[in-house]
Amino acid sequence: MEKQLHSMLSLRGLTRRFGGLTAVDAIDLDLAKGELISIIGPNGAGKTTLFNLVTGLDRPDAGTVSFEGQDITGLSPERLAAEGIARTFQLGRVFGNLSVKDNVLIGAHTRLRAVKPAVPVIGPLLELGLALLRPSSVRAEEERLREEVKAILARFGERLLPRIDQPAYSLSYANRRRVEIARALALKPRLLLLDEPTAGMNPTETAEMQSLVAELKAEGLTILLIEHKLEMVMRLSDRVIVMDEGKKIAEGPGEQVRTDPNVIEAYLGHGLSGTTEQESAA
């Protein structure tokens, strides 16, 4: 209970069934502010489904999600984005026809103020009017966000900046993953959920991603990470949660989890760990 009071995100008995399959089975989890927890587990363990439940893209059959003490179970993804929850997607979901810049600007959408006055009923019409008229406040806001986008892209070195005006569909796979993360950062998230950010990346790219996540953590961002690459998990995580067949089978510091007989059994039971499969799939 004590823990729940201070935690940023807490899940209680979170459950999601698909027909006969329980993809997420009574998961409890507490994530403190500034903490980084990794969720690992074999393919099909229910990790992504858990993310969907937290971000409102799917609704649980049972259990609750609370964020900073507020019950947010079943709220729409739009609302949750406005609350400061940002995520990336396992298979990458950039907006293919939008430029890199526009993709990242969409990340900042919830932070638009000048052009999106919080007026009930006629708010949308005002938004349309302001978008067409573009008074100086709106232009200034847009300008500020564009500068911010450049700053965010700069975190990826020379990977994205030179391609800022290129459409996302023309980017390499790794770059699209980076754009996703940039988009998430543009939301100025209070909670960031990363779903296999290094899937399909080569060792150099993985190392780059790892240092970026480490940087974000050092800046105090609260992060929930799904990752198959155990090396990276061990380095970054404050705690590791292992899922298998929807259930949490182990939780604790990386080294302890790694040697847990349950965990070894789960991974052996499902063939090899996901790492190699992920690589070949990508």
Add this chain to the structure above:
Amino acid sequence: MSSWFDYTINGLIIGNVYALVAVGLALIFGVSRLINFAQGSIYLVGAYIGWVAVMQLHTPLPLTIIVVAAAAALVGLVIERFGLRPLQNSVRIAPLLATIGISFVLDQLVMLTFSPNPRALPSQLPDVRFQLGGGTIGPLDLLIAGVGITSALLLFVFLRYSKLGWAVRAASQDRDAAMQMGVDVNRVNQAVFGIAAALGGVSGMLVGMYYNQIDTAMSLQATLKGVVAEVVGGAGNVPGAVIGSLLLGLVESYGVAVFGTSYRNLFAFLLLVVVLVLRPNGLFASTRQAPPEPLTGTFIAPSRPLRIPRWALAVAAAIFAVLPLFPVSFYVLQTLINAWLLGMLALSLTLVAGTMGQVSLGHAALLAIGAYTSALLSLTLNVPVGLAIVGGGLMSAALGTLLISPSFRLRGHYVSIATLAIGEIVSLVILNWESVTRGPIGISGIPPLTLFGYDLISPSSVYWFSLAVMVVLALLQGRLLTSHLGRSFRAIRDDDIAARAYGLSLNRYKSLAFIFGGFAAGVSGGIAAHLYSYINHETFNTQQSILALTVVILGGLGNVVGAIVGSVALVGLPEVFRIAAEYRILIYGIVLLLLVRFRPQGLLGTI
């Protein structure tokens, strides 16, 4: 036909006919997640092949059925092989547009071959009726029921016990997994299109016999009814499609019993809208579905749009602006006025379908709303024409958005269905709401265009007026596209799930797109009303919706300049080549198909 018993029988019989169409749609949707807009055209083809068999070849009934089924199946196979298979790795919008194009081409071919006039299709059965309970039942009723039940049984046996049937079921459960297990998807598609077409063709023939009349308008109706039944039953759910069809048949039959025949279609579409709003996955969807698999690829063809420098656009606008000062014929001006009016509609559609990804097939309804509003405002309330046109635009924006809003949470194909249905609803309401719209008589004596008290009667003043309005709308739309709304619309189009995860409300932004687009279309309709001085419920029809769609694809989806270039091209070229009016729709359909196949990004590129 007096008792409730008769209405029930009638409802079930018609439901049976719908089921033959809907089952085909469900099979196709199951394996390829595609709503086949050409299904009604196959039904039409079936009816006319039936007519040829009965009237020209004098085949006996069993042979007629076999001939129709075989010929329709062949059409289905051709559609699959040449229309859709080449698009397998194409953008998501491509197969949708292709079936729309195929449907128009088939309908027009039938119309050109057989003339649009209705024909009688005798049933070849003795005209007797048996007393049954409180009503009567005829041999044709029994035949239809028999064909329905037999087809269901055959289909069941096929799906259940044949190897190919197993492959179809596997592919509709999980296409990728089925492919990995070695299922040949092309063969599955072939089977499904062949079966669907055979069922659809027979269904068209039976309906023709039932009413003893066939005509080319049957096609669109059949597509709509089949889709309504399928959606009610749950897309891709074959037994659901049967139950949905029977339900639809009954709802219509009872509705007609209570309110009269002219409301028949209204009930079908209201049922559709109610189901879409309350149970978008159909009445029998067992559990709420999680968001489907991440969508790969993009909705519209990715391309780098041609950048036309501003000065070039300004020069082009100036040339068109000074054109009437030169001795050009009235005919040229008239053609260009039509192009500007179509251009406004295309601007609207390119925003909604291209930028926002909501492929509307009922866009002509927005014209109608604008036209009627403006006409009635100026006629009955004496509102000055200029203001009335603006009123038409506003009404179209408001009402159009309101009507389409139930479909905001739907994806791709459903939006097209819903807009098609809403277009029909609008024209039915115009037809039936006599106290306001003057019903079938239409509105005549609409005052000509005036602006600030000056009559715009000369062709050149009308030309300038419509050109100016279109240019202003285009500039506004260009500005919209460069604002945060432009990128929000396009983000939702590309991936609505990711967009929602970043706080973009689908309702809000789809509404805004329809409000803006609805205004442009309404203004176009308003101007048209004052130019034509007479309008009725058929002035703005589906053909214009399809023409606008072709224009938009020709110019490049979402492309503002493209919409205008496309309008000038599609209005102007047929005039230049003096193509007879009845061939134009056919040509638009073929152009649409060729574009989708060979240049999906259009002339100037998608945005």
